[in-house]
Amino acid sequence: MKIDGAAALVTGGGSGLGEATARALAAAGARVALLDFNLEAAAAVAAEIGGIAVKCDVASAASAEAAVAQAAAQHGPARILVNCAGIGPAKKILGKAGTMPLEDFARVIEVNLIGSFNMLRLFAASAAVLEPLESGERGVAINTASIAAYDGQIGQTAYAASKGGVVGLTLPAARELAANAIRVCTIAPGIFETAMLKGLPQAAQDSLGVAVPFPSRLGRPSEYASLVLHILGNEMLNGETIRLDGALRMAPK
Template structure:
């Protein structure tokens, strides 16, 4: 799927991996819609890249549909969805204060997994009604998982479960959408320099980086964005989960 003059929507586009992705897509000519629940952040990124800010919650059917409709009205319709919205919440299943509150588990699952599924299903509905492009393609969806989906650490049960669900969803979604010419891929990043990690002390950042075989540093969000570009532009890549992690394998804790 070409990027130039193509309508794209990036969830969580107001910061971190989502903002880096929005910037890269815009640099390559895409008409980028920055979807975030933080209105100011979405507006700032959209103003920077010449895109469109849309606001709302990825878990809300109404908010998601409204944002997707805006993107679908641009160009020849919504062709690219990149799901970057998500949260991390640490907590042992059985901690000193007792079991992990069920509400905490449900919140992580709802935002990370249900939110991604909500956007995917509604975007696919719109893409399926568009005219075919080259190679009978109509659209492409890129989801964001995590290496925690494969090696969840102690305290990451909720987060790992949410990202594991995103990994498991890639292939059945790709198979189902094949008849519409819609591809689905997933990127599983390792430890990246997101706003959350940027607030950690230098010593903590260096400790995290030392665990990464090569390159021994935190990932640059621009590198994640470049992987998204590859997943969008390579029309033969479908149903795949790409680890982007410097060969790290997470230890138990």
């Protein structure tokens, strides 16, 4: 996929992995639309990289449809989608306060899994009617899962289930959209320097980093963004979920 000149959608673009991805795509010449529930954060990044910020609740059909239409009106139909929007609250099935409220589980599934599918379906509908590039491709979609999909910890039932769903939809989506010359891949990051982890004391961050076999540190958002660029440029990567975790396998807690 040729990045230079392509229109790109990045959900969760106002912070963390999404911000790093938006910056990397813009540096590579893409016209980037940062879709985020936090419009102020997205606007701050967009102003720095020459992109546009669009308010979007990925779990809402109406909100996502409006956001994709707004981005297309300014940048043209997108050939690149990177889904980074997500939430990850920790809560036990049976905790000291009782059972996990069903709505808490449902909200994580709505944002992380349904939100990813929601954006994928809208992106695919738009990209499928574009003229193929010289490579024959029309578009590339990259979702974000987590190593919690494989070794989720205590308190991560909702998060692990949502990310396991993202892993599960990757291959069938890639097989279906192959007929439209659209590739679909997923990245499953390990422990990365996101806003949530940066809020922890330095000692806690260091202890988490030491658990990673090599390199023994937290992952950097720029390393996630680098993999996004590689997936876009490598036409044979399709239907694959790639762990990006320094060989980390998480303990039960």
